[in-house]
Amino acid sequence: MRATLDALATGISRNDLAARAAAQSQNYRAGGGSLAIRSQGDALAYAFTRLPATYAAAIAVFNALHRAHDRAGDAANDPSVDRPGGFEPRSLLDIGAGPGTAAFAAAAAFGTLTAIRLVEPNAEMRALGSSLMAQAASPALRTASYLDTLAEAVAAPAATSRPRICMIRPWPAGVPGSITTRACAVAAHNACAKPARSPRASSPTT
Numbered sequence: 001m002r003a004t005l006d007a008l009a010t011g012i013s014r015n016d017l018a019a020r021a022a023a024q025s026q027n028y029r030a031g032g033g034s035l036a037i038r039s040q041g042d043a044l045a046y047a048f049t050r051l052p053a054t055y056a057a058a059i060a061v062f063n064a065l066h067r068a069h070d071r072a073g074d075a076a077n078d079p080s081v082d083r084p085g086g087f088e089p090r091s092l093l094d095i096g097a098g099p100g101t102a103a104f105a106a107a108a109a110f111g112t113l114t115a116i117r118l119v120e121p122n123a124e125m126r127a128l129g130s131s132l133m134a135q136a137a138s139p140a141l142r143t144a145s146y147l148d149t150l151a152e153a154v155a156a157p158a159a160t161s162r163p164r165i166c167m168i169r170p171w172p173a174g175v176p177g178s179i180t181t182r183a184c185a186v187a188a189h190n191a192c193a194k195p196a197r198s199p200r201a202s203s204p205t206t
Contacts, residue, residue, distance in 0.1 A: 001051075001104060004135045008128070009044050020045035034098065034122045043099065043128040051101050058105035058167075065165075066109070088112040094167040095119045095150060100129035100141075102167050107138040110165075116144035123148070 009017065020042055027036045037043055069087035090113060092106050097118035107113055120126050126146045133141045 001132055001136070004132050005044065005047055005051075008040075008131060009048070012041055012044065016041065017045045017048055021049040025049070034125060037122055037124050040124060040127070043122075043124040046125075047099055047128060051099065054098070054101040055105050058102040059109060062106060062109035062165075089165045091115040091117070092165045092167070093117050093119070097129065097146075097167070098122075098125050100133055100144065103129075103133070103141060103144060104136070106165060107136070107141050113138075113140045116140050118144060118146045119148070119150055119152070120146060121148055 024036060024042070024046055027033075034046075037046055065087055087110075089106075089110050092103060092113055092115070094100070094102050094117070097103065097120045100118055103116050103118060107116070118126075118129065120129065126148065130146060133144050136142055
């Protein structure tokens with residue numbers, strides 16, 4: 001991911017990226033959102049400054065899901081209960097996905113993912129995310145689909161059976177179909193896949 005970002009930033013002044021990032025930070029502190037990201041340079045500035053921390057936070061959430069599922073399995077000691085071999089989601093729906101940071105984290109944490117759908121209203125963020133995913137090692141990331149409205153995601157047929165991961169982040173006010181709930185991850189327990197459990201993932205070198 002970092003190599004792709006560096007390639008995309010070829011010819012762009014790092015001082016310019018730093019200035020854009022500082023303006024974005026001020027905008028977010030003032031309660032603004034991604035509507036202020038209006039160009040490829042803006043999107044790259046966002047990625048270089050905010051992507052590593054967002055990735056680390058997402059990895060922490062996904063590893064916590066692993067641990068919570070493991071504890072629930074340990075607590076159910078009845079040998080007659082047929083339990084799946086671990087939390088092994090097959091699909092991800094990320095609402096307010098930005099450049100797909102959480103999708104990269106999910107693909108690293110859960111090798112069972114086969115379908116990823118991303119909802120993001122900002123065209124520059126979608127373009128950056130699509131560029132990053134086109135170069136990803138994970139087949140699920142390379143075949144991920146971006147949508148620009150929540151209605152498209154709701155209308156799209158489910159690509160796989162459950163369990164799924166759903167990430168919901170705030171969207172800026174004024175965007176049709178905006179989501180204003182806090183970030184969350186919701187995991188379903190039904191119809192788990194049963195390959196070997198994915199190892200815990202760690203933050204990438206950035």
